[in-house]
Amino acid sequence: MRFRDFHRNVKLRIGLSFLSGTANNMVLPFMSIYFSGKLGDTSAGLVVILGILAGVIAGFIGGYYADRIGRKKLMITAEIGWMICFMGMAVSNSPWFSSPWMTFVLMIFVSMFWGVHGPANDAMLLDVTAPDIRKFMYAIMYWLNNLSFAIAGIAGAFLFKSYLFELFIGLSVIGMITLMVTYFFIDEVYRPQSDEGEPGRSQRKTSMWSNYQLVLRDKTFMIFTAASLLLVSVEFHLGNYVGVRLEKEMVAAPFIPWMESSWHVDGLKMLGFIRTENTVLVVVLSVLMGVLMRRFSDSKVLFVGYACYILGYSYLAYSNQPMLLLLSMLIATVGELMYVPIKQAYLGNIAPDHARSSYMALYGMVYKGAMLLGGFGVIIGGWTPSWMMASLILLSGLVGMAMFYAILAQLEERKVKAEMSYKASTAPNASASVSL
Template sequence: MSFRELHPNIKLRLGVGFVQRLLGIMLMPLMVIHLAALYGAATAGALTLAVAVAGIACNFLGGHLADVHGRKPLMVAGEIGATLTFGLLALANSPWWQSGAATFVLFLLNTCLASAATPAADAMMIDVSTPENRTLVYTINYWSINMAFTLGALIGGFFYGDHFALLLTAAAALSAATTLVTWWWIAESAPQYAKAQAAGVSAMLRGYLAVSRDRVFLRLMVAATFTRAVEVQIGYYIAVRLSDEFPEQALTGLERWFPAVDGVAMLGILRAVNTALVVVFALFAGSMFRRLSDRVRLYAGLVVFTAGYMVLAVSNSGWILIAAAVLMTLGEIANVPVKQALLADLVDPAARTKYLAAYGLNARVGLLVGSLCVSVGAFVSPVGMSLLYGAFGLGAILVYRSLLPLREARRSAAEQSEAGPADTERNDTGRNDTEAAEAARPAAAPAQNGATS
C-alpha cells in the first residue's frame, strides 16, 4: 500500500490537518503570551484555563453531533469559524483597533469551534481507511504532527513581536483555503447507520454513558494513559531534575558548538533530537519495520520507548541522555501508529466520533499524572521515578496484550463473513452469515462489546 493508493479524503485530510496543527501550534502559545501582556500572568492563566475547559466540553459536543449529522458539516463549520475568528482577531490586534476583551472572546470561539470539529475529522480518517492501510495512514499523520510542531514553533517564535496581526491575517487566509478544500473536495464518510441516531442532550448523555461502559474501550484508555504519562515526563519531572541536578559539562566532540551545557540546555538538546529524528525517520517507519508484525512492533516499541525514559530519569551524562533520547524516539515511531490503528479497529463504528472525543481525555489525564510526578519526585529518588516509568510501560504492554487477540478475532470473523455465500446457509461455526457479520462488527451496545473480551 502506497500513499497514492489511499482514499482521496485521507490525502486531503492529511494536508488540511497539517495546516490546522501548524496554525494551532504557532498561535496558541502566542495568544497566552499576548493575554499575559494585556492582563498579567495570573489573569491570563485563569482565562486560558476557561478556554481549555470550554474546548473539552465542545469536543464532547462535536463527538455527538458528528455521529448524528455526519462528519462534513462539523468540519466545514469548524473551518468557517476558524477563518472568521482569525480574521477578527487580526482586526482586534491591528493598528486601527486594539481590544483585549475581543481578543479573549474570539480566542475562546476559535478554540471551541476547532475542538467541536476535531472528532469528526479524526473519525473520517477511520471511516475511509482499512485495517490494512491504517498503520501507514497514522504513520504519515504522526510525521505531519511533528513537522507542524517544528515549523509552527519556529514561525511563531520569529514573527510574534511586531508581526502578530500579520500572523493572524495569514492564519485567516490559510483557514479560508482549507475551508474551500473541505467544502468542495472532501466527501461525507459517516456510515448511514451511524447517522440514524437520536439528537438532543439526553441522547448525547446516553451515548457517552454507553461509551463509559465499554470495557474494551476503557482498556484502550488505560493503556494510552500509561504511555502518555511516560511521554509527558520530559516536560515535567525530567525537566525539573535536569535543571536541578545536571552538572554543567562539555559534550565530548561538540565542544566547539556547546562549550558548556547546563540542565536547561540539555533539555533543549533532547527535545531537538526527538523532534529531528521523528521528522527524518517517521515516514520511513514502514520500510524500517516492515518485517515486524503489529504485535512485535507494538511491544518492542513500548519497551524501547519506556527504557529511554527510564534512563532520562536517572542519568547525568550528556551523551547517555542523548542516546536515551534516540532510543525513546525510535520506540515512539514504532508504537504510535500501531496504537492508533488498534483504536480505530476496536471502537464501535456507529458511535465513532463519541469514542474519539472521549479517547482524547487520556492526554488530559496524562498531563495530570505528569504534574503529580513533579511532586512525587520531590520525595522519591530518581531511581524510584525510573522504576515508576517502567511500571507504566509494563502496564501498557499488559493491557495491549489483552486487546490484540480481540482485534485479530474480529478481523477473522469479518473475513469469514465476506468469504461466505451470500445466502443464509449455515457456516462451519453453526451460525449463518448474517450472524457472523454481526459478530465481526463491534457491538452496537458498547457494554456488550466489552463483555466479549
C-alpha cells in the same frame, strides 16, 4: 500502498492538517507568553485550563452529533467558527486596536471549535480507510505533524513577537482555504443509521448521556484508553518534571563526561537539545522505520516499541549526563516510531462504524489526562529523588504495556470485524463499478 491510492478525503485532510498545523504552531504555543506579558501569569494559566475544559465539553458534544448528522456538517461548522475567531484575534491585535481580553475570550472559543472538529475529522478518516492501510495513514500523519512542529517552532520563534497581527491574518486566510476545500471537495460518505430504517430512529432518540454510557461499557475500549493514558503520560513528563529537574540539577555538565575540558551545557539547553533531537529523528527516521518493521508482526513491533519508549523516557527522568540523555532520547524516539502507527490503527478498529466520533471524543481525554499527570509529576518530583520519580514513570509505562497485552486478543478480533465490516460496506460500490 501508496499515498495516491488513499481516498480523496484522506489526501485532502492530510494536506490541510499539515498546512493548518504549521500555521497554528507558529502562533498558539506562544500564546501563554502573550497572555503572561499582557494579563499576568494567572490569566495565562487560566486560558490553558479553560481551553482544556472547553475542548473536552465541545468534543463530547461534537462526537455525539457527528454520529447522528454526519461528519462534514460538524467540520464545516467548526472551521467557520475558528476562522471567525482568528479574524477577531487579528482585529484585537492590529495596529489600530488592541484588546488582550478579547483575544483571551476568542482563544477559549478556538479550543471549543477544535473540540467539535476533532472527533468528526478522526471518524471521517476511518470511514474511508480500510483497516489494513490505517497503519500507513497514521504513519504519514505522525511524520507530517512532527515536520510541521519543526518548521513552525523555528518560524514562530522569530515572527511571533514582531508580526503577531500578520500571523493572525495568515491563520484567517488558511482557515478560509480549509473551509472552502472541506465544503467543495470533501465527500460525506457516512450515512447515519437513522437514514437506514428503524434501528437508526431509535439511535437518534438516544440521549447524549446514554450514548456515552454505551461507550463506557465497552471494556476493551476503556482498557485501551486507560493504557494509552498511562503510556502517553510517560512522554508528557519531558515537558514537565524532566524539564524542571534538568534546570535545577544540571548546572554546567561536561558534554563528554570523561573530558572536563569539553563543552559544558546547562539543563535548559540540554532540554532544547533533547526536544530538537526527538523532532529531527522523527522526521528523518519515520519512513526508514516503516520499511524495516514490515517484516515483523504488528504485535512484536508494538511491544518492542513500547519497551524502548518506556525505558528511554524513564532514564531521561534520572540522568544528568548529556551523552546518555541523547542516547536515551534516541531509544525512546525509535520506540515511539515503532508503536504509534500500530496503536492508532488498533484504535481505529475498536470503534463500531455508527459510533466512531463518540469513541474518538472519549479517547481525546487521553491527552488531557496525560497533561494533568504531567503536572502532578512536577509536584511529586518536588518531594522525591529523581531515581524514585524515574521508577514511577517506568512503572506507569509498564502497567500500561501490561494492560495492552491483556486485551491484545480482543484487539485482533476487532481488527477482523472491522475488515469484514469495511468489505461489506464497500461491496455494493464495488459491484456498481464492475457493472459500469
